[in-house]
Amino acid sequence: MKIIKMTARYVIGFKDGGHHIYENGELVYQGDRILFAGHGYEGPLDETQDMGNALIGPGFIDLDALSDLDSTVLAFDNQPGWKKGRLPASDWQRRETYSSDELDFNKRYAFTQLLLNGITTIAPITSILYREWAETADEFHRAADIAASLGVRAYLGPAYMSGYGVVNPDGSLDMRFDEQRGLKGLEEAVRFAEQLDQYGDTISGMLAPDRIEGCTPELLRQTADAMRTLDCPARLHSCQGQFELDMVHELHNGLSSVQLMAEYGLLDRRLLLPHLQYLGGKHSTPEKVQRDLALLGQAGVNAVICPIVAGRHSKFFHGVRQFQQAGINLSLGTDTFPPDMIQNMHMGTILSRVESNDITAASAADYYNMATLGGARALGRDDLGRLCAGAKADIMVFDFDSIYTGQNFDPITTMVLNGNGRDIKGVIINGEKVVWDRQLVKVNIDLQAMHHQAQQQFERFMTSYPERCYQHPPLQEIFPPSFPLSRP
Numbered sequence: 058m059k060i061i062k063m064t065a066r067y068v069i070g071f072k073d074g075g076h077h078i079y080e081n082g083e084l085v086y087q088g089d090r091i092l093f094a095g096h097g098y099e100g101p102l103d104e105t106q107d108m109g110n111a112l113i114g115p116g117f118i119d120l121d122a123l124s125d126l127d128s129t130v131l132a133f134d135n136q137p138g139w140k141k142g143r144l145p146a147s148d149w150q151r152r153e154t155y156s157s158d159e160l161d162f163n164k165r166y167a168f169t170q171l172l173l174n175g176i177t178t179i180a181p182i183t184s185i186l187y188r189e190w191a192e193t194a195d196e197f198h199r200a201a202d203i204a205a206s207l208g209v210r211a212y213l214g215p216a217y218m219s220g221y222g223v224v225n226p227d228g229s230l231d232m233r234f235d236e237q238r239g240l241k242g243l244e245e246a247v248r249f250a251e252q253l254d255q256y257g258d259t260i261s262g263m264l265a266p267d268r269i270e271g272c273t274p275e276l277l278r279q280t281a282d283a284m285r286t287l288d289c290p291a292r293l294h295s296c297q298g299q300f301e302l303d304m305v306h307e308l309h310n311g312l313s314s315v316q317l318m319a320e321y322g323l324l325d326r327r328l329l330l331p332h333l334q335y336l337g338g339k340h341s342t343p344e345k346v347q348r349d350l351a352l353l354g355q356a357g358v359n360a361v362i363c364p365i366v367a368g369r370h371s372k373f374f375h376g377v378r379q380f381q382q383a384g385i386n387l388s389l390g391t392d393t394f395p396p397d398m399i400q401n402m403h404m405g406t407i408l409s410r411v412e413s414n415d416i417t418a419a420s421a422a423d424y425y426n427m428a429t430l431g432g433a434r435a436l437g438r439d440d441l442g443r444l445c446a447g448a449k450a451d452i453m454v455f456d457f458d459s460i461y462t463g464q465n466f467d468p469i470t471t472m473v474l475n476g477n478g479r480d481i482k483g484v485i486i487n488g489e490k491v492v493w494d495r496q497l498v499k500v501n502i503d504l505q506a507m508h509h510q511a512q513q514q515f516e517r518f519m520t521s522y523p524e525r526c527y528q529h530p531p532l533q534e535i536f537p538p539s540f541p542l543s544r545p
């Protein structure tokens with residue numbers, strides 16, 4: 058296998074337990090492994106490539122990686138969500154609203170977008186609002202094929218649930234449960250995870266119970282067991298919104314979501330917890346928040362912070378320092394469109410400062426660490442999220458020569474403040490080039506054609522809202538235009 062050296066104005070290496078900036082640095086890799094990051098490599102070489110005025114860094118790790126055509130954007134200016142199809146009407150007969158080909162297309166499209174944004178490791182998330190029930194193992198075998206063909210490193214598992222929220226005709230909110238169906242979903246997910254070896258090194262298993270209010274105690278308990286038996290990550294959306302707080306409080310004798318996870322053995326270093334915005338349960342107090350933080354920290358769980366989607370919903374978590382002091386590992390997710398990790402780092406820094414009314418509450422480097430080292434730790438991987446000898450050759454190249462990037466005074470801060478995912482010009486995963494000059498190189502995909510198809514598919518998908526939506530209003534009433542709209 059060829060030994061390849063890349064050079065650039067900045068190489069983000071890894072030294073003494075943290076990232077290290079090498080100006081006019083060198084990165085050497087062979088096959089799927091990094092051999093060297095730093096200055097003055099003197100070993101043998103087969104190829105050298107200079108990336109110029111660029112940053113070579115570890116690929117980003119996205120643990121709530123948007124993997125369908127994003128439906129949450131529809132609710133951005135259309136609220137409350139329960140009136141706008143974010144919860145189905147109780148009289149909706151659940152059905153698949155995408156064909157399986159369309160579901161596959163959504164994943165291929167979304168994985169492609171993630172790669173173009175410099176994201177090299179993903180744990181996919183899709184909405185199951187519009188599904189007959191949840192996700193299936195069949196569809197995830199196809200997802201594994203899609204991920205492997207594109208070259209993205211993926212942690213995969215079909216989402217499962219024992220129940221979901223509905224809106225009653227009188228506008229009250231409720232849950233519908235089918236516990237057996239949830240347990241069957243878990244069984245299928247375990248079998249799926251056990252069958253993944255065939256896909257090679259870049260595809261691994263994950264358990265994905267959908268959201269905590271939709272899991273019965275038995276499903277939580279069996280998920281905890283399976284997570285330990287398979288020794289794989291488990292991801293559970295929790296502490297996310299008011300509906301969840303109300304339902305968990307009502308169904309579980311006043312427990313908070315964190316107490317509920319503790320009760321059934323889920324709190325563990327393998328647990329990935331997207332959002333964690335509402336600690337302390339329904340009747341939260343500062344003491345209850347501290348109690349929940351302590352429970353999470355003692356177990357060494359992983360928070361998956363998703364700044365853009367959180368901020369769009371006027372929420373954010375309780376602060377970088379507070380979580381770190383409690384012993385909670387911090388990682389990042391995109392969770393919405395655009396799946397842009399750089400914009401998420403920027404937004405996260407801003408929201409952390411606003412939330413705590415303190416300009417020192419978080420730095421660009423804090424969020425860069427979350428997108429790289431924090432994600433790797435959450436997955437139990439000390440060979441990802443860093444560039445040093447022995448680590449996986451998962452690499453992204455950020456272009457500082459774009460006229461839109463402004464003045465560079467520090468490569469990390471400048472990238473986070475002035476850059477975005479469109480400035481990523483190269484992505485290498487497991488030693489293989491997957492994106493070069495902003496094009497996919499491992500597979501032949503016409504990105505423009507894909508863009509048009511996604512638009513058509515999304516427009517058709519939108520027409521399924523009236524049947525799901527409370528009181529079934531016409532589409533134009535569910536999602537009115539921002540201003541009065543005329544058509545010729």
Ligand SMILES: [Zn+2]
Pocket residue numbers: 121182294331363392
């Ligand atoms: Zn999420």
